[in-house]
Amino acid sequence: MSDFDGNPSEMPGHRPVDDGAIEELLAGTARGDDLASLSSFVSSVRVAAEAVPPPSPALAAVLAAGFSTEKGDLPATAASNVNGPASQEAGLSKWRTAKMKIRGFLAGLGVAGKVALGLGVAAAATTGAGAAGILPVTFPGTSHGHHHASAKPAVATTTTTSASPHNPIRVGGGDTDKDGGKGVVIVTPTTVETLTPTTVAEPAATPTTELETPSTEATPTTVRVEPEPPATDTTTTEPHSTMPIDLSCALTDGNQVRCTWTQAPTPVVKYSLWRWKTNGDGTDYGPLPNGSDALTFTDTTAVAGTAYTYRVFTTLDGGASGPVSNRAYITCCG
Amino acid sequence: MPPGQPPARHPSNGDFDALLAAARENRPEAWERLYRWLAPGVAGYLRMQGAHEADDLTSDVFLAVFRRLGDFAGSEPSFRSWVFTVAHSRLVDERRRWARRPATVPLDTAPEVFTREANPADAALQSLELAEIEAVCGRLPAEQRSVLLLRVIGDLSIDQVAQILGKSPGAIKQLQRRGFEAVRNLLAREGVTL
Numbered sequence: 276m277s278d279f280d281g282n283p284s285e286m287p288g289h290r291p292v293d294d295g296a297i298e299e300l301l302a303g304t305a306r307g308d309d310l311a312s313l314s315s316f317v318s319s320v321r322v323a324a325e326a327v328p329p330p331s332p333a334l335a336a337v338l339a340a341g342f343s344t345e346k347g348d349l350p351a352t353a354a355s356n357v358n359g360p361a362s363q364e365a366g367l368s369k370w371r372t373a374k375m376k377i378r379g380f381l382a383g384l385g386v387a388g389k390v391a392l393g394l395g396v397a398a399a400a401t402t403g404a405g406a407a408g409i410l411p412v413t414f415p416g417t418s419h420g421h422h423h424a425s426a427k428p429a430v431a432t433t434t435t436t437s438a439s440p441h442n443p444i445r446v447g448g449g450d451t452d453k454d455g456g457k458g459v460v461i462v463t464p465t466t467v468e469t470l471t472p473t474t475v476a477e478p479a480a481t482p483t484t485e486l487e488t489p490s491t492e493a494t495p496t497t498v499r500v501e502p503e504p505p506a507t508d509t510t511t512t513e514p515h516s517t518m519p520i521d522l523s524c525a526l527t528d529g530n531q532v533r534c535t536w537t538q539a540p541t542p543v544v545k546y547s548l549w550r551w552k553t554n555g556d557g558t559d560y561g562p563l564p565n566g567s568d569a570l571t572f573t574d575t576t577a578v579a580g581t582a583y584t585y586r587v588f589t590t591l592d593g594g595a596s597g598p599v600s601n602r603a604y605i606t607c608c609g
Numbered sequence: 610m611p612p613g614q615p616p617a618r619h620p621s622n623g624d625f626d627a628l629l630a631a632a633r634e635n636r637p638e639a640w641e642r643l644y645r646w647l648a649p650g651v652a653g654y655l656r657m658q659g660a661h662e663a664d665d666l667t668s669d670v671f672l673a674v675f676r677r678l679g680d681f682a683g684s685e686p687s688f689r690s691w692v693f694t695v696a697h698s699r700l701v702d703e704r705r706r707w708a709r710r711p712a713t714v715p716l717d718t719a720p721e722v723f724t725r726e727a728n729p730a731d732a733a734l735q736s737l738e739l740a741e742i743e744a745v746c747g748r749l750p751a752e753q754r755s756v757l758l759l760r761v762i763g764d765l766s767i768d769q770v771a772q773i774l775g776k777s778p779g780a781i782k783q784l785q786r787r788g789f790e791a792v793r794n795l796l797a798r799e800g801v802t803l
Binding site (some may be wrong): 291292293294296297300301311312316317319320321323325326327328329330331333334338339440523 | 615635640641644645648649650652653654657663664665667668669671672675705739741742743744746757758759760762764782784789790792793796797
């Protein structure tokens, strides 16, 4: 599979990637031409892993209705998925096995047959996943009240690489984000640190039921944490304690969104504030026309009732990408 | 796409304990929040590992996670690590079933993946396409690939990755160093320019 073994001697012109450089790469603060390609690689990998995958029918059912009993039993459609390979035919969950059979069946269908069958399947799938709030046409908050606000939104329904510089923000486009959210609350930068474990690890407990592959499945940490009562959540901003730049956005009186951010920890030549529809299709992705060293920008083109995500990107001297901010989520002008 | 940062460490506002408690109470909205928080990374990890049906496998992972939430108690980092542990285990299981190697795309057929742009905003979008990313990852040795993806996508620590892969922290550090070197060499050897 591999063509390279990572031998640094293959590229004598590069300094080795040491542990410190790796940490910088992972933190998004790596500088220098030597690390530029790796920085882009890291970023691209992360971008490629930002889209929320569509749930399987079984998971959609669980997300929509939960497990069927207080004992945690699964709905019939979901139960077949969690028993693990050992209990499944050929190691596959039933519905996945069935899907393989369906694929074989589809291979034998003509175009008209596929189209006709596809309409029915699409309708059924839409119903299930839509009920779970995963499909892009249904913002999760529509079915779960205020809870949508703090869920990490999907940047795009497909891989986010679908964003293109040739597809700037489409302000007047269709709006599927009417989630009713209002405003934005910024999380303090100490969030992550305050969540350091307060318990002492103990050996893992044996699960009450056998659900996983015996040999490879890890058991979870078993130390109990007394949970606090669920808090009412109206926040709409991604925690950003690990982000080099703190971005905050808020509505103004004039139906505008004013964003401010902190100075980057490393010298940059430009801050670029980007905006996209929180639950859009990625085509409305693009930079706002700030493009300077200013630390604030007022977005006057946001459309009322539309949920947006904002994020600041930076450019280093020489053109390389620099530190970025947290994402700020806000529903405009409601 | 502009360079990203480590994935969001929290599903919402740092109230992980409350969210976990809600999820344990079989509240679907809490499960959905957990899913939307971690499923992208899990799916990305599985996909770039060459999983046969990454999205379906991701669903399997979260069904297992939700079903076993009652057995979990701990911090948010521990939860994230646990989810990726389940994901990696499922991946291993799937590989046993399918004996399938990660799909690769020859880079010589791929377009140039980096270009220098005068417009920083445009340059921010000049990034590796998904297929190219998968191709690069697919050409890494399996252990290096696992370490890099768990570190980059899972945002997991050296110790967490070591636990998942059953190796020492020192071995993980060596694997990630060699992995990043391999990526850099691969990109350079293919004529990628910045």
